[in-house]
Amino acid sequence: MVRLVLILATFVAFSATAEEAPLDDAIRTDSTTTSTVTTQSDTTTTLKSPPASAITPTINTSNSDLCTFGVAGAIQTQILGISTGTQVTDLNCERLKNAKLLYDMGMKVAAVSTMCQDKRVFDAMMMAGTPCPYDGLIGQDAKAAWEANQDEMPLAKKDKEGLSDGTKTLMGAGAVSGLLILLLL
Numbered sequence: 256m257v258r259l260v261l262i263l264a265t266f267v268a269f270s271a272t273a274e275e276a277p278l279d280d281a282i283r284t285d286s287t288t289t290s291t292v293t294t295q296s297d298t299t300t301t302l303k304s305p306p307a308s309a310i311t312p313t314i315n316t317s318n319s320d321l322c323t324f325g326v327a328g329a330i331q332t333q334i335l336g337i338s339t340g341t342q343v344t345d346l347n348c349e350r351l352k353n354a355k356l357l358y359d360m361g362m363k364v365a366a367v368s369t370m371c372q373d374k375r376v377f378d379a380m381m382m383a384g385t386p387c388p389y390d391g392l393i394g395q396d397a398k399a400a401w402e403a404n405q406d407e408m409p410l411a412k413k414d415k416e417g418l419s420d421g422t423k424t425l426m427g428a429g430a431v432s433g434l435l436i437l438l439l440l
Contacts, residue, residue, distance in 0.1 A: 309336030322348030330435060347373070364388050374409045 309329040327340030350369060358366035370376045371387030380387050381398075389400040401408060 307336065309338040311338050312340035320352075322346075322352060328431075332439060364391075364393065372409055377409050 311329040329338035354369040386398040389397040
């Protein structure tokens with residue numbers, strides 16, 4: 256019986272505390288959070304683009320009566336760009352135009368003399384048996400005068416240094432090729 260009394264007393268005590276506590280649906284928590292965020296950034300932007308292009312200049316030689324032509328070129332590498340241009344006079348074209356004008360004016364011997372300034376024409380005329388005029392002489396008299404004055408015969412064109420046009424052209428092409436190779440390295 257004592258036992259029953261104890262169980263009852265425990266039950267009554269439990270019921271009394273259960274009734275005293277308020278019943279809510281809310282859950283209550285108390286918390287404090289402190290956080291620190293540190294961000295450090297080091298950004299480098301590298302822009303890789305080609306340099307401006309070397310553009311070949313325009314050389315206008317559209318007049319058909321001129322004996323000139325344009326020569327231009329450009330080369331571009333990642334570091335350096337070079338462009339250049341010039342006009343070159345064609346002496347053979349000038350000789351042909353002058354000879355034609357002289358012939359058209361009725362000065363046939365002067366026209367032939369103009370053409371005979373070219374060694375190829377001079378040799379062709381001698382081989383054909385019609386030598387170039389010499390100091391107003393024509394025919395066999397001109398041939399005898401040329402043989403007596405061989406030092407006045409036209410020679411293959413050479414400049415002051417003794418280089419022919421073909422050699423100068425070859426040397427110029429070699430120099431341009433060497434420059435190109437140097438710039439590409």
